[in-house]
Amino acid sequence: MExxxxxxxxxxxxxxxxxxxxxxxxxGHSMIHLEYVDRAHSVQTAPVVCMHCDSPTCAEVCPADAxxxxxxxxxxxxxxxxxxxxxxxxxACPFGVPKMETEFKLMMKCDMCYDRxxxxxxxxxxxxxxxxxxxxxxxxxxxxxxxxSNAVNRFVFGDQTITTKVNMMVxxxxxxxxxxxxxxxxxxxxxxxxxxxxxxxxxxxxEDVQ
Amino acid sequence: xxxxxxxxxxxxxxxxxxxxxxxxxxDFPIDWPQDNYVARRDFTKFMVLTSLAFAVGQxxxxxxxxxxxxxxELPMNRIATVDQIPVGGLLNFSYPTANDKCVxxxxxxxxxxxxxxxxxxxxxxxxxxxxxxxIDCPCHEGVFELSTGLPIAGPPRxxxxxxxxxxxxxxxxxxxxxxxxx
Numbered sequence: 001m002e003x004x005x006x007x008x009x010x011x012x013x014x015x016x017x018x019x020x021x022x023x024x025x026x027x028g029h030s031m032i033h034l035e036y037v038d039r040a041h042s043v044q045t046a047p048v049v050c051m052h053c054d055s056p057t058c059a060e061v062c063p064a065d066a067x068x069x070x071x072x073x074x075x076x077x078x079x080x081x082x083x084x085x086x087x088x089x090x091x092a093c094p095f096g097v098p099k100m101e102t103e104f105k106l107m108m109k110c111d112m113c114y115d116r117x118x119x120x121x122x123x124x125x126x127x128x129x130x131x132x133x134x135x136x137x138x139x140x141x142x143x144x145x146x147x148x149s150n151a152v153n154r155f156v157f158g159d160q161t162i163t164t165k166v167n168m169m170v171x172x173x174x175x176x177x178x179x180x181x182x183x184x185x186x187x188x189x190x191x192x193x194x195x196x197x198x199x200x201x202x203x204x205x206x207e208d209v210q
Numbered sequence: 211x212x213x214x215x216x217x218x219x220x221x222x223x224x225x226x227x228x229x230x231x232x233x234x235x236x237d238f239p240i241d242w243p244q245d246n247y248v249a250r251r252d253f254t255k256f257m258v259l260t261s262l263a264f265a266v267g268q269x270x271x272x273x274x275x276x277x278x279x280x281x282x283e284l285p286m287n288r289i290a291t292v293d294q295i296p297v298g299g300l301l302n303f304s305y306p307t308a309n310d311k312c313v314x315x316x317x318x319x320x321x322x323x324x325x326x327x328x329x330x331x332x333x334x335x336x337x338x339x340x341x342x343x344x345i346d347c348p349c350h351e352g353v354f355e356l357s358t359g360l361p362i363a364g365p366p367r368x369x370x371x372x373x374x375x376x377x378x379x380x381x382x383x384x385x386x387x388x389x390x391x392x
Contacts, residue, residue, distance in 0.1 A: 055221045059240040068242040069220055076242070160223065 003112060003123065004142050004151055005049060006169035009133035010034075012045035016125035016134055023113065023124060029101060031110040032125050047134055049125065050075060050097045050110035051155075052165035058089035058098050058109075067107070073165045074114055078107040094157045112166075148172050289314060289324075289375075289382045298340040302327070305373055305384040312373050314382070315340055317356060322382060325359050326371035336370065345370070359390075368392070 014034060021030040033048040056075045059067040066082035067089060069075045078089070085105040089098040098109045113123035117136075126136035135142060142151060151167035220240040222231055239245050284306045295301055301314040303324075314324040315338045325345065327335045334349035338356060345354040352364030359370040374386040 054219070055223050056240060057223075059220075060223060065238045065245075067240070068245055069240050070242045071219070073219060163221075 001117070001120075001122075001136060001138060002142075002151075003049070003126070003166040004135040004137075004169055005047060005166060006133045006135065006146070006149065007037075007046035008169070009131040010045050010047055011131050011133075012036075012043060013130060015128045015130060016047055019124040019128040020110075025115065026108055029099075029108065031099065031108060033096065047125070047129075048095060048097060049123075049134065049166060050112065051095050051153075051162075051168075052112065054163045054165070057092045057094060057160070057162070058107075061088045061092040063088060070114070072118070074112050074117070075109070076111050076114065077109055080104075080106055083107055094155070094160070094162065142167075142169075284386055286376075287384045289384055291381050292377060293380065295322075300338055300340070303384070306387070311335065312384070313338055314373075314375075315356065317343075321357075322375050322377065323357065323359075324373035324375055324384065325354075326373065326387065328371075329366060330361065330368040330370055331364070331366040 012034065016032050017030045017034050020032045021028055023031075031050075035046050035048055036042075037044045037046055052069075052073055052075050054073070056067065056069060059069065059075065062078070063086060064078075064082045064084045066078040066084070067075065068079060083106050085100060085102070085107070087100050087107075089107050089109075090100050098107050100106075101108045113121075113125075117123055122136040123134075126132075126134045129135075132145075135145075139151070142149075146169060148171065149169040150172045152170050153164045153167045155162045155164070155168075222228075222235060228235075287303075287305055289303045289305075290301055295314070295316045297316055297319055299316050303312055303314060304310055305312050305324075311327045312324055313327045313336070314322060316322055317340055325336070325338075329336050329347040329349065329352055331347065331350060331352050334347050336345050336347045336352075336354065338345045340356060343356045344362070345356055345359070347353070347364065347366065350365045352366040353362050354360060354366070354370055355362050359372050361367060361369060369390045369392070371390065372388045373384050374388055376383045376385050
């Protein structure tokens, strides 16, 4: 059984977020991120769960030796007696998964519902996702269900190549996406710059207001 | 599903094999099983060193006892004559060296008691009060019983060191210090 994330199919219903925050181990705190891809221009959302890297960057940068990976390859929430709430993992994770819960002074992250998956059940988010953008099943199942998609678990961030336990579904015949983040660092972020002409010209002229 | 060797599941970022990785990677493993793993050899080493430390401690105590006996007995000093001290009177003296201040009390006609004057709490000089049958420490209001030197109030937990006395032919001699823990 493997986890497959297909952001194309996400409809932004927030069911996964609600389901995640119902969990008894972190009640009220959702460990899944539902990101808007380009909020000003589109309603497209993408769910972000922990990818459970083979070489977890969060654990590599942890100065307190708090982030551990269990024998089945699941990277766990920081161990409470060790975590010093330094935020290193939050800054270092290339997928932006770890969350600093300042209330508990503890880094908490998606652990693929360890209590469920270790007992053979599907993670909560995958059970509730109506469009199955979050899918938990065997590789044969996903190949049968999504013949036009490929499961990818290798990502390149600069000089760092990451292989993950969780798979990302990409179009079968597409080419690899290349995003140059550093070249765009000088630009203003799109999220803050609303370019749609939803405000009519002269809508808020002083005469009209009076 | 990818099958990885359980001993080397976490691949270091540079991808090189484990034997060329720096030593700290072994000490701070990312994998949970390795992090919780205590080698039988490490445990045995811990047990052997701890019991060795206990054994050496026992020898140390024995050696201390031996050297204390070798140091010999304290001198017998003449302090005063019985007639010099009235009933309820005090006398300051030094025993066994000039720096060890002690105090002698005649609580009644037949009874003499002497204590090291240092309070067992923080070594302030204690003040005997024979009329009230107690010894006071002015620093932290510690109180000792006059007849035994046991603490009865305040911060002191241990009794005062008692000086053993002997009366011979109308003179008082200090013969020994009795250091007491309880």
